[in-house]
Amino acid sequence: MNFKKHLTLFLLTGLVVGCGPTSQEVTLDLFALNDFHGAIHPQTGNPQEYGIHKIASYLKAKASQNPGGTINMDSGDIWQGTADSNITKGRILVEMFNSLDWAASSLGNHEFDWYDTGIAANKEVAEYPFLGANIINRETGKLADYIVDDASVMITRNGVKVGIIGTIGSALESSIIASAVGDYSFEPVTNYVIAESNALRNAGAQLIVLLTHDSLTGYTKSSEYGPILEPDNAKPYVDVVFTGHFHLQQNELINGVPILQTNGNGKQVMHVNLSVKGKKVVINNHELVDSELSTYQEEPTIAEIYARYEGEINLIKSEVLGNLTTTMEDAKIAKLASKVMLMEANKQFSADIAVHNTGGIRETLKAGTISYGDIYKTLPFDNTVVVIEDVLGSVINAVKQGNEYYYRDGLDWIDSDETYTLVTINFISENNSNLAYFPQSTLENVFVRDLLADYFRSNGTVDPSLI
Numbered sequence: 048m049n050f051k052k053h054l055t056l057f058l059l060t061g062l063v064v065g066c067g068p069t070s071q072e073v074t075l076d077l078f079a080l081n082d083f084h085g086a087i088h089p090q091t092g093n094p095q096e097y098g099i100h101k102i103a104s105y106l107k108a109k110a111s112q113n114p115g116g117t118i119n120m121d122s123g124d125i126w127q128g129t130a131d132s133n134i135t136k137g138r139i140l141v142e143m144f145n146s147l148d149w150a151a152s153s154l155g156n157h158e159f160d161w162y163d164t165g166i167a168a169n170k171e172v173a174e175y176p177f178l179g180a181n182i183i184n185r186e187t188g189k190l191a192d193y194i195v196d197d198a199s200v201m202i203t204r205n206g207v208k209v210g211i212i213g214t215i216g217s218a219l220e221s222s223i224i225a226s227a228v229g230d231y232s233f234e235p236v237t238n239y240v241i242a243e244s245n246a247l248r249n250a251g252a253q254l255i256v257l258l259t260h261d262s263l264t265g266y267t268k269s270s271e272y273g274p275i276l277e278p279d280n281a282k283p284y285v286d287v288v289f290t291g292h293f294h295l296q297q298n299e300l301i302n303g304v305p306i307l308q309t310n311g312n313g314k315q316v317m318h319v320n321l322s323v324k325g326k327k328v329v330i331n332n333h334e335l336v337d338s339e340l341s342t343y344q345e346e347p348t349i350a351e352i353y354a355r356y357e358g359e360i361n362l363i364k365s366e367v368l369g370n371l372t373t374t375m376e377d378a379k380i381a382k383l384a385s386k387v388m389l390m391e392a393n394k395q396f397s398a399d400i401a402v403h404n405t406g407g408i409r410e411t412l413k414a415g416t417i418s419y420g421d422i423y424k425t426l427p428f429d430n431t432v433v434v435i436e437d438v439l440g441s442v443i444n445a446v447k448q449g450n451e452y453y454y455r456d457g458l459d460w461i462d463s464d465e466t467y468t469l470v471t472i473n474f475i476s477e478n479n480s481n482l483a484y485f486p487q488s489t490l491e492n493v494f495v496r497d498l499l500a501d502y503f504r505s506n507g508t509v510d511p512s513l514i
Contacts, residue, residue, distance in 0.1 A: 072324040073205045074331070076109055076117045077256065081291030082124040082155070082311030084409070085132025085140065085427070087353065094314040097340040099143055100350065102313055104343035105336070106147055115205045119147050122291040123155025123215065123260030124311070126169070128409060130364035130423035131353075136161050139356050141172045146348045149175040151200055153213030153258035154182060155291060159223045160428060163230065166194040176200050178213020178258065180239040183232050191231050199243040201250060207323045209254045210247030212240055212285065216261030216292055217271065225477035236261070237271045244275075244284035253323050257285040262293035263306050277302045286328045287319050298335050305333035316340065364420030369503035375412040375511040380425060380499075381405045381451035383514050385470075387498040389453050391490060392434050392470040400443060400461065401470035402452045403495065417503055426496035430472040436486045438469045446471065446479060 080102070090096035110117045121144075126137025137158075144152070154177055158166050170177050180198035184191045190198060199212040214236045220228050236259065244255055257275070268277050275284045283304050290297065290308040296315070297308040309315035315335040322329045375383070381403045389401035410425045441463035461467060469482075472495060476482050503509060 070325055071206070072322055073207045074113065074116060074320065074322050075204055075207060075209075075254070076113050077287060077289075077317075077319040077321070078106055078109065078117065078119050079258065079289035079307070079317040080121040080125070080313070081260075081289065081309055081317070082294055083121065083140070084124060084128025084157070084312050085126055085137070086129060086313040087131040087140070088129075090312075094310055094337060095341070096312045096314055097337075098313055099140070100345040101340050101343040102316060103143065103147055103346035103349045105316065105340050107346060108343065110148070118150045118202070118204060118209065118211075118256075119144075120150045120211065120256070120258055120289065121152050122213075122258040122289045123153045124157045124291060125152065125155070127157040127160050128312070128424065128427045130420045131356075131360050133423065133427055134360050134363060135356055136165050137169050138172055139352065141169045142352050143349050145172075145174045146352065149173075150202055151176050151178050151211045151213060151258060153177075153260050154179045154195065154215055155260035156215065156219045156222045159227045162227045163191075163194045170194065170196065178211065179215055180212055180243050181214050181217065181234040181236050183234050185230055185232055194231075198239065199247055201247060201252060207253050208251045209256065210244070210250075210252035211256045211258060212243045212247070214240060214257065214259045214261065216259070219260070219292070221478060224474050226473075235271050237274050240275050241284050253326055254287075254321070254328055255285045257288045259288065260291045262295060262297070262308060263288065263290050263301070264293060264295050264297050264308070266301060266306070276304055287321070287330075289317050296335060298333060300330070300333070303330070305330055307333060307335065309335055364418065364423060366419040368417050368419055368422065368500050369506060370508045371412055371414050371417050372508060372510045373512070374414045375509075377405055377408040377411060378451055379511050379514055380408045380412060382453060383502070383511075384408075384426065384495050384499060385451055385453035386514065387502050388432050388470045388472075388495060389455060391432060391493060391498050393455070395490075396434050396436070396468055396470075396488075398434060398470045399455050399458055399467040400452055402443075402446050402450050402475065403472060404450045404475060407472065407474065407495075417509075419500055422496050422500050422503070426494075426499060428474070430474055430495050432490040432493045432495065432498075433471055433473050433476040434488045434490065435469045435471065435476060435482055436488075437466045438482070438485045439463070440465045440467060442481050442485075443467055443469055445481070446475065450475075 089098035176196035179195040294311040307317040320332040384403040385401040440461040
């Protein structure tokens, strides 16, 4: 925890050097988002996405009800996911969070989609710290300070000293394009959280919050979080945990500690109400707020920030591409993505099969008019197209497992002992070590979402049953 680095933040939140913690009982409201994925605008569905405008109005209303006693934060994967956010590489959301007196953000795996340079650029804009206690620079063995402000931060709310620790799941490097995360390792969280908690307590923290871009659904005491939440003969090292990554609702107490996660995309807001007196913390309420958000209106400051970018965004996302006869689910979209990749690659190569991962499809495409914004939200990642030649059929058959694929005309199966030309995305090519042994070529400046958009432009009306 680097106090000098966050001196301005301390002063803004009322921390006065030399003053001890308040001995009065103080009620605080903690709010957090996880996996927001650029969901700036409301979207119908079950559950509904409420959008940043309503969420911002809700947070400001709650701040007025508990002056000086609210904390807003997030547990990662905030920027990547829609044209509204992606076109600005997340900057628009950083500015919006600045206006909401954001306390801290824990980096998620999708923050790395624009490489560390994208994180560093947004870090320069953010008026709140990016946390990642277990994000380690492989070369130095120390905190990755190029992208991480600190492992934890101390703020003060109505005289209460609050420590906030940020971490990311230790197994999540594999969910990121290898070239984007190669300089960093995500270490097991246990010792990092305990060390930060001890440092914060020694500095006077009365309340400690863990923001982790990791899911604790299915938690067991034998996991990395066991020694943090259920240490032998000791109290938990943290008082509240806001989680993420799995997009699964969680709202439970583990050894008296609230553990929360939403479905992401602004479908709920995590909220914990608690009381602090001296070193005693009492949890009054913990909830996932959803339907209440619908009662709030557009927030003026958020609207003003969006207006600055609106022309640039709408020029791209509002283009009508065509129509869809019926709703297209994830697997069918991935199959169509494979088809258009194969078609594009065969302008230069003689490719046999294309494979696209189903995990890269983030939204279904609903029947009716399809815009470029719809395609963007479905395929938000900047995946390039890679052609790999002379690949053993046994390797291709392994790559096919769990993914969607499309054969060239005249081919309907892969012989494990033969060789073929494979088309895939760089996420697969970089993260599958077996593919590194074969000659590769990247189609320059070709993104899968643009190929899909061109398919709609060319065909006008698309019938998923014919894919």
